[in-house]
Amino acid sequence: MEVCTVGGFKEVGKNMTAVKVGEDVFIFDMGLYIPGIVELQEEDLLTYTQRFKSKNQHKSGKSGNYQKPHRQPQYTEERLREFGAIPDDRVLDKLGWREKVRAVFISHAHLDHVGGVPYLIKRYPNVPVFATPFTMKVLETIAEDEKISLNNPKKIVQPNSVHIVKGKSGTYKAEFIHTTHSTIDCVFVALHTPEGIFFYALDLKFDNHPTMGAPPNYKKFKEISRKNVKLLILDALYSGTEKKPGSETIARHLIEEAIAKVRYSKKAIFVTTFSSHIERLNSIVEFGKKTGREIVFIGRSLYKYVNAAMAVKKCPFKKHVKLLKYRKQINSFLRKVEKQRDKYLIVCTGHQAEENSILDRIVKGETTFRFREGDNLIFSSSIIPAPINIAARDKMDKKLKRIGVRLQKDVHVHGHGSREDMRDLIRLLKPKHIIPAHGTLQQETPLIEIASEFGYKFGETSHLTSNGKVLKF
Amino acid sequence: MEVCTVGGFKEVGKNMTAVKVGEDVFIFDMGLYIPGIVELQEEDLLTYTQRFKSKNQHKSGKSGNYQKPHRQPQYTEERLREFGAIPDDRVLDKLGWREKVRAVFISHAHLDHVGGVPYLIKRYPNVPVFATPFTMKVLETIAEDEKISLNNPKKIVQPNSVHIVKGKSGTYKAEFIHTTHSTIDCVFVALHTPEGIFFYALDLKFDNHPTMGAPPNYKKFKEISRKNVKLLILDALYSGTEKKPGSETIARHLIEEAIAKVRYSKKAIFVTTFSSHIERLNSIVEFGKKTGREIVFIGRSLYKYVNAAMAVKKCPFKKHVKLLKYRKQINSFLRKVEKQRDKYLIVCTGHQAEENSILDRIVKGETTFRFREGDNLIFSSSIIPAPINIAARDKMDKKLKRIGVRLQKDVHVHGHGSREDMRDLIRLLKPKHIIPAHGTLQQETPLIEIASEFGYKFGETSHLTSNGKVLKF
Amino acid sequence: MEVCTVGGFKEVGKNMTAVKVGEDVFIFDMGLYIPGIVELQEEDLLTYTQRFKSKNQHKSGKSGNYQKPHRQPQYTEERLREFGAIPDDRVLDKLGWREKVRAVFISHAHLDHVGGVPYLIKRYPNVPVFATPFTMKVLETIAEDEKISLNNPKKIVQPNSVHIVKGKSGTYKAEFIHTTHSTIDCVFVALHTPEGIFFYALDLKFDNHPTMGAPPNYKKFKEISRKNVKLLILDALYSGTEKKPGSETIARHLIEEAIAKVRYSKKAIFVTTFSSHIERLNSIVEFGKKTGREIVFIGRSLYKYVNAAMAVKKCPFKKHVKLLKYRKQINSFLRKVEKQRDKYLIVCTGHQAEENSILDRIVKGETTFRFREGDNLIFSSSIIPAPINIAARDKMDKKLKRIGVRLQKDVHVHGHGSREDMRDLIRLLKPKHIIPAHGTLQQETPLIEIASEFGYKFGETSHLTSNGKVLKF
């Protein structure tokens, strides 16, 4: 068995791994690297601004012929590669593996796992893409938005199902095993090969008390361990953290508290959270209803994910919310909110103060609504600790505080497992080899230490690798 | 109204405040400063060690005449003052207030609030001490342990009750209002005086979903605000923290998870937590029972608090646990544990790796039990962030890990409220003046900032003070 | 003696203190609050952008009638007040002090001390402004840039000189005592009044081995202590830090090292540092000369400060540098650098990655020069730890690293004294009272603790205050 760790082993993002057994290659995930996308967009914006500036300086008189770039440009494979925004799968060409790819498996619907498919999949014609219903729907939505047609066969698989993939060197059984994380329809993929099982465990967060769906399928993990698990690729992002994040039940409880606090307010109530976090949104709606207000979701990415969940009938709060997508709709709705602050509970984008999110635009005065003293804003999120987010939120929060908006922050538990979860999975699966994934070398390293508690030896049975490397087992 | 902030305004500990209205003075809390006690003990130990060393060096031959100090020496008022372990209430003599004290009110059973009473109360002969049943019982236990007789009248008061105190300049109504914190029977004390209400809010943690008893009596807070709240003394310990600690319901949930993880283990199971935290202990017992093991509590301070809770009939798990106090009993019990590891779930002292706690003694090999690979230890606590604790736990944890003990840490939510709780109380009470308490100047300062959000002006309606100062209102 | 702490007691910036003795009032410093300015500018930019956007959206066709705002708008007193960018000296009107102001003393040339003068001084007609030559020159430059004429009498004073100010209630001696900080011509001001000496010690950094000029005038401090120092207002910004910042001799040494490392490079060499730090610039020039390259200073604020230093004949490196101010000049010069990278050593603005600084513009591709692999950039500065700076530098540094620019960072010692310096001054002056200044309450608080080491008692002889408060002594 050979493994090529294509992407996500040097950064948080653009996850992609390929496995070769005999003449057959399998790909796991094709994600995006968001900071690369952001940079690409900024460069575009800069080019645009400079073009404008130079026009202005030269007093060319008319800006009529100026072409404002599409808000969401169609990214080309080339530009995405230039900015390192997609995994560099050209290594598979060099290895002669590309032609041998028999299937692409997508673990879940987050962009760092599924977001690269629209741009890369055409390089693997006719190779089927396997994903759970929600994940597949999100994939289709992204492709549509980008006006890319996906021509590969789409195999929609249920969690806890098994599928057969025929290869040249044999027939493979792919098991999609339900796990919990911070969106729905997440699976670990266990590929049964003649040389043993390849187990792909990204992303990891074990929640024994989810508020939607079942806990992770521990029984299956144990069952599999009785066969020969040759290699475990494991989400090591929080391997440096001993403290276990709470269950989503705890987040639900925090949401309950936060909304209870503002229930009798006559002022506006806004909540912001991760758009793909259907379970969280469900809790927000559940307690939001108790305020007696109409619940309205606004923002593009919220629309994208919630709509996908509805489409696959995994959106329990479907009937209780209104979903607004287009800027016009949103502006006209916000005008109503401005006047009748106590009629709506708004769930919106912008928890990281992202440029052009709903919150960002409101705070900058670019919408028809303005926050006033006593309005309420609940952040069901924590700040992703990159300097850009810290600075953006710092600025936003200061403005909101000055206005007198009542903020509740960190009404949240995060979605990646800690050391304890990793220990559990290792204990259950008993793999021969372990490779930490989903981060920089520095972030992956602590998993080597954890593995050593179980007797894994660095360089023998536990391994650090990097993007584009091949390891043989 | 004059206020003398006697202790706890320069450190975390030895809380004590006195209020004077006309010719009548009232005292709120008389706590200990634990680091002072520790230092005093160390000094004693040192003296003892040196005496031994010098004997040994001089080869005096016999150690028979050597007097080992009592494990728990009787502290004298003088020595406690020398080491700053009790509030310096001699300031009341200087002010001429001592003779005018009409009542002492104790807020709750933690040592930094009640622990100084045995050593100081004799300076206030005949002055009644008011406390809730549990607090009073703990006070009596401490006094007994120290062989001090408490001769002052003891007034046992129920939470949410009102008592009249007669003074020289009038008659005062003392309201004991139920609040939540991290032990039971906690109250805020509102003293109704002719000049307005003095409100003593130490310690603070608002829990709307406690697992035992009711949430804080918000209704009463609101009611009181309609009268004239002249001054609020407020626990500001965590005023620098925006993040709200979770409800005890969350801790209960974490306990459930932690115990579920080890339920089927055949090895030893130990849990350690704060001895006074009856609510937490209740959750531990609740889920501990599911392991089918016998639950045994060992350690002196556990004995002290749990026994007090039993005595006042506030220990719901009374029938489900065995309580061991004496070293002999404990050693004989631990011998059994050594042999039948899967028969007991032991709750013990030592979460901070305190010298001479049960865990400390086990790890140092001073008991009849030794941890082995696979044994389980749950810390339902977090490390109190002082260098001494960090170092002690670091050392203990390393040893335990080397042995292969399976640790679960931080199965805990902490017991002091955050900024949000302080905002809530200020909003509800609308006091004229605010004084932050329960910490160093540095720790109290952020409350001034919070108060300023509500329009309080530093130096006019919000005030920083220090030990031994007097402020007039 | 009454003291009104007008500004700089709630933030880092807009320092201003007023002292009243009898019928005479004296003002110390009138600074700007830079974050307020930044916000004001952003608001302006936003307005401009939105205007543009809306035009564009409405397809008004022509942008010809659009008025781009002045790069550096003329700030009005009103707008500056609105954004809290200047001290709120209207409190002096309320107190009836404004008419009684006899003199304004400026401590040094940093904007948070002198920058508010142009906007506020007209409220104090005929009141003389006292400043050292460099400080006065900088003040004049700012006023000119803003097209404000300063009509008040200007009193240029030498460090270590004494001046008499006549008041209604007496005649006052103002002593301007040389101290070290991070620009030149800094003084502490000691105002001798009938009621004792008022000592204004902002900003503080004691350097016993400066590379230009003399160490602080310790002798004078001691001498003064023999008279009655009633009150010391003391820069407490770093009172939380035990570690002493190194002397400027150390910075000089670090500069030597950093430049030695790149001396034989054939690529571009850029250095960036604080524009007002003449002493540092002198070291950069001293070792820069050894590279044999021509040394060119570019950037507006560098021009402003260095030009002022030249004007007052306190610029030892005058003959060794070329100073470019205008964008055209700079662009044409950078075009030459692009071609002859090894001919110039460029000192430029932008160490905090400030918007529109030279570095910012180069990195964004807005100039005629682009960094290439192997070019050298020395940051003789550390990042001012505000989220906005951290994020801006993080982004800039990442870009530079990706290009392959060789960065040397933190070639710097900072310019505010630590606890040790404060202890020294207290020891030397022995003032009766101490008020910490130059920060938030949180930042000032540690000085109270330091003072307590010397026996000062909080609330009696050491005092915390806030903007706009009055204290009597």
Next chain:
Amino acid sequence: MEVCTVGGFKEVGKNMTAVKVGEDVFIFDMGLYIPGIVELQEEDLLTYTQRFKSKNQHKSGKSGNYQKPHRQPQYTEERLREFGAIPDDRVLDKLGWREKVRAVFISHAHLDHVGGVPYLIKRYPNVPVFATPFTMKVLETIAEDEKISLNNPKKIVQPNSVHIVKGKSGTYKAEFIHTTHSTIDCVFVALHTPEGIFFYALDLKFDNHPTMGAPPNYKKFKEISRKNVKLLILDALYSGTEKKPGSETIARHLIEEAIAKVRYSKKAIFVTTFSSHIERLNSIVEFGKKTGREIVFIGRSLYKYVNAAMAVKKCPFKKHVKLLKYRKQINSFLRKVEKQRDKYLIVCTGHQAEENSILDRIVKGETTFRFREGDNLIFSSSIIPAPINIAARDKMDKKLKRIGVRLQKDVHVHGHGSREDMRDLIRLLKPKHIIPAHGTLQQETPLIEIASEFGYKFGETSHLTSNGKVLKF
């Protein structure tokens, strides 16, 4: 070429690497792991204490037959192995390398490099040990103290000298190249083999302005790069730190400042620093002399190192200090200091508040001297950031402050190079392969990133390894 990374690749300490070329093996360093030693000592102490306690409890009446353990027990190889205090060189037996060892090279005199030799060298009979004069002298001193006789041939080599070692598969040239660190006589070892140069660069700190001796031999590094440097083993301890530690010239300057501050004090003056840091001690003596006081060094480890430096004639301050070793001498001397505080400047051990160091014993009252108010203590060190040190110093510092001792801390620059130094060496040597050493995986990882700036690829030309692993090149 095969490399076995025996020790120091999983921890900071017990450095040891073996290289095999053909039939010849070479060892580089044999260090101790200090925390292992500490633990061993504690265990011993515990055993002793328990024995005492049990005696006491059983009232055996006499302590006369009790055997107090030797203060400094003779450690056996077995016990040292048990506590992981020496590198596990038994791997060389397994590899069949032990018999092939031709030479042992010691880089410098720190215990984590030379301290294991006395316990391990007998396993390599007749194998010569190469070390610089100071390093060899320190080695001999340790062995003497431990009463171990070193029977291997000792080869004393000068920095910047070359020596020939004959092997079975060829003749090797070992070059000992002068480098700077935080003790004297430090070398990098370049072993010229038929397969290329093996370059051992532990420990690293490049100081271009040392206060004793020459800067690192950069010329030689460059020269060597022209040959084929196959492998570089590099001290990566501070590879996570961008900030360059200052030159020792800066430390000298800080010492000057610190001593100047106390020069006219009539109270005691103590200075404490790293005992092996001859260069630092030299600066302390240089400026200490200006106080006119007699300079006395006290403490065992100071004696050990300074005496060794004197023996090899590398102690420039030889004539200016008195060196006390024995407890009796020290006590009698301290009695004099107690009475004549202004006559002596004492340099002593205990900067980390180590148990039984001079400072520790003074502060605990175990000597004939006690600190009093106004006494001066200079820490020419920083706290090594392990919890045990932090806690010990926290406690010591608090006690000293309470007494009123005037502390100056962090009068220090540290002795391991930063990223910049590593970049320099890589740039100069241009090795084919790089292995980070001297730390945990976590600490070594950042060097992989630095190497990647130069094009090294992880897993191909840059390598992470662990204790006991073999890599082939």
